[in-house]
Amino acid sequence: MQSNIVSRLSAATLTAAVLYSLFVMRPGLRIVGVSFPRQAWILEHPFLWSLGLWLWLAVIVGWVGVLISLLGAYAPLHRISTMLQCTLLLIAAALAIAGLAVWMTALPATLRLPSVNELLTLVDGLALGLLGVGALLGGVATSWAALALMRFSPLQKRWVTMAALAGALMAPSPFLLPFPWHLLAAAICWWAWTLHLGAPRRRSDADPAAR
Numbered sequence: 001m002q003s004n005i006v007s008r009l010s011a012a013t014l015t016a017a018v019l020y021s022l023f024v025m026r027p028g029l030r031i032v033g034v035s036f037p038r039q040a041w042i043l044e045h046p047f048l049w050s051l052g053l054w055l056w057l058a059v060i061v062g063w064v065g066v067l068i069s070l071l072g073a074y075a076p077l078h079r080i081s082t083m084l085q086c087t088l089l090l091i092a093a094a095l096a097i098a099g100l101a102v103w104m105t106a107l108p109a110t111l112r113l114p115s116v117n118e119l120l121t122l123v124d125g126l127a128l129g130l131l132g133v134g135a136l137l138g139g140v141a142t143s144w145a146a147l148a149l150m151r152f153s154p155l156q157k158r159w160v161t162m163a164a165l166a167g168a169l170m171a172p173s174p175f176l177l178p179f180p181w182h183l184l185a186a187a188i189c190w191w192a193w194t195l196h197l198g199a200p201r202r203r204s205d206a207d208p209a210a211r
Helices: 002-023 036-044 046-074 080-110 116-152 157-170 181-198
Strands: none
Touching (some): 036 046
16 A cells, blocks of 8 residues: 555654754754854754755655545545645645755855854744744644544544644644754654554454444
């Protein structure tokens, strides 16, 4: 099934992005506090910085791919709500990708300017604003799509709940960023959900009585 492959890819890219952010990219993501170590790390490791953001771009693509493939497989595409869910997912992904693009292109260039201290706040604010709104819309769309899957798909509800919880944890991002712990919790829920989706199908997964 196509959704199985997409789910495995989503779980793999999410695992790589989270581990990379925690153990390699973390100095560049320390927005709160003294900014000089962060600026120095990004300037000294531009490739590592860009690579981490590319990994998160892959996470966004995988996340949208999983939900749209499941909605296409189980939810009637002619329903207005399904079309709205897909549209909202694409808008959220576009906003999040725009935020990552600001960090990928504008931030390293800003760090080389004389007025870096003033511009750094502006660039970070723009990137976090785009990411926050993208996460808000994406969280709403994810939880909404999960509710639709509970209704139309044979997937076990206790596992679909993990996707709904991931969306709920993403939604308050505009108010919580740059602190990322709610997104880490959402990532864990999404990781568990996609691992389940990517696992070999058991009979109980397709049995409506098991829901």
